[in-house]
Amino acid sequence: MTRKTKWITGVLVTLLVALLAFVAAGPWLTINGIRNVVASGDYTQLWRFVDFDQLRESVRPQIQQRIAGGIIDHMGPSGTAEAISGVTGLIADPAIDAMVSPLGIATLLHGNALAKRVAGQRDADGKVRASDPLKDARARYESPSLFTATVQNADGKPVVFEFRRDGLTWKLAGLRLPE
Numbered sequence: 001m002t003r004k005t006k007w008i009t010g011v012l013v014t015l016l017v018a019l020l021a022f023v024a025a026g027p028w029l030t031i032n033g034i035r036n037v038v039a040s041g042d043y044t045q046l047w048r049f050v051d052f053d054q055l056r057e058s059v060r061p062q063i064q065q066r067i068a069g070g071i072i073d074h075m076g077p078s079g080t081a082e083a084i085s086g087v088t089g090l091i092a093d094p095a096i097d098a099m100v101s102p103l104g105i106a107t108l109l110h111g112n113a114l115a116k117r118v119a120g121q122r123d124a125d126g127k128v129r130a131s132d133p134l135k136d137a138r139a140r141y142e143s144p145s146l147f148t149a150t151v152q153n154a155d156g157k158p159v160v161f162e163f164r165r166d167g168l169t170w171k172l173a174g175l176r177l178p179e
Helices: 003-040 043-048 052-073 081-099 102-110 113-119
Strands: 140-145 144-150 158-166 169-176
Touching: 003 043, 003 102, 003 140, 003 144, 003 158, 003 169, 043 102, 052 081, 052 169
Parallel strands: none
Antiparallel strands: 140 144, 144 158, 158 169
């Protein structure tokens, strides 16, 4: 092997390792990007880190199932499936659209800071600090294209944020709500 060939091989290996490191760090970069956007208040930039269409499709069946379950609990099993399905769609779609919007995601990620702001609660220095719901998340790769960050809600039940890879970029694309 000539000196030039060794040098080119070394550069290619270095570039490959750097690319793999960038892709592996992607979910953490995405989480940090979301934090920065939420902290800045410019929620219109969340599209850079959130795939709203995939997130909506991830949340839709979970919300519809909960609404249908509530209707069945209220009406009893005598309600027709067709009626329940129709009502579920009418109720769920606006709720999903509100939840899976830049403002809805920002509200979710602000944690209790929004409630504190509404209640007028401030720190000693007069500021309302947003909690970071992903700060203590249990994070792991479930596959080369799926990374999850699991946190506990106020009831101690797991909420799983799913980050999916598309090429070299990662975006929040799913949410598993607690049962």
